[in-house]
Each structure stands twice: as structure tokens, then as C-alpha cells.
Amino acid sequence: MNALTAQPQKKKLQAALAHASGDKRFKILEVHMKKHQFQHDALIEVLHKAQELFGFLDDDLLLFISYKLKLPPSRVYGVATFYHFFTLKPKGEHTCVVCMGTACYVKGADKVIAAVSEHAKIKAGETTPDNKVSLLTARCIGACGIAPAVVYDGTVTPRATPESAVEQIKKWM
Ligand code: FES
Helix, strand or coil: CCHHHHCHHHHHHHHHHHHHHCCHHHHHHHHHHHHCCCCHHHHHHHHHHHHHHHCCECHHHHHHHHHHHCCCHHHHHHHHHHCCCCCECCCCCEEEEEECCHHHHHCCHHHHHHHHHHHHCCCCCCECCCCCEEEEEECCCCCHHHCCCEEECCEEECCCCHHHHHHHHHHHC
């Protein structure tokens, strides 16, 4: 049994309330599910969108999807773990997700990635050998007005620069 199925009620509640946390990405994901009329068949498509937005699929996110699509958490978790192109919670203690959507890209997100990669000696999608930091990318997290946006441990941060990103990584390493 994993954390996802251990406390279904409590977790379901958390997931249902997740977008009330103010993280716009949950709202965007919900709009996407609505576009698919919350159909069960849209699960893989929804998981793709979720990964695009968040960079990876952690338990709360999977539960949010399960709750909204009215699917058992075990089914959502099963599909997410079956396909190799989905990334579940990365190994790193900390996560740095750099948005590589168009707006962020033109404002220099690639330079932010390059700086973090160079400093932490990992590529996007990898975790440092000491498991301290995972570097991930996402595609348009719905914060284009503050591009380039980087999400440090779940907190969306505006107007990242290579210097500010490296500063943050240094604190974690
Ligand atoms: S492109 Fe990065 S937030 Fe939209």
C-alpha cells in the first residue's frame, strides 16, 4: 500500500481543496478536465496535462485527478505508474521546476535551466546524487505575466534569473 491509498478520505479532501490553495495550476487542470467533460477515457490526456503543468505527478495531484474524474485512486495511480513517460514524485528532497512554455522561454528560461544544470551538475529530469535537488521542466504553468516562472518546492516564483535560481539551489545543497 502506498501513501495514495493509505488514507483515502483525508487525502481526497486534501486533493479536493488543493486548488483552493491559490495555485492556479489546479484551476487550469480542472478547466482541461472540464473540456473533456470529466470523462474517464480522458485520464491519460489529463495526466499528460498535469505533468506539463507541474513537472511531475505527486500523490496530491493524482488524488485531485481521481476525485475530479470520479475514478478510484488505485486506477489513476496504476495508469501513472504504468507508463514510463509519467514522472511520479522525484527523488530529490527539493524540486526546482522551470517553466519552458513560450513566454518563459523567450524571457530566458533556458538560461535558468543551464545555470542550475551547471551548478548542480544535473540535467533537466535528473536528481543530484545526494538526492537533495531534482530539476524538472513544465510547459506553461499559467503564470506567463511573471515569466520566466520557476516553482521551488511548490511555490511559484516570478521573474527568475540564472543568478536567483542558483542562489536558491545553493541554499538546498
Ligand atoms: S509560459 Fe511559463 S507560465 Fe506560461
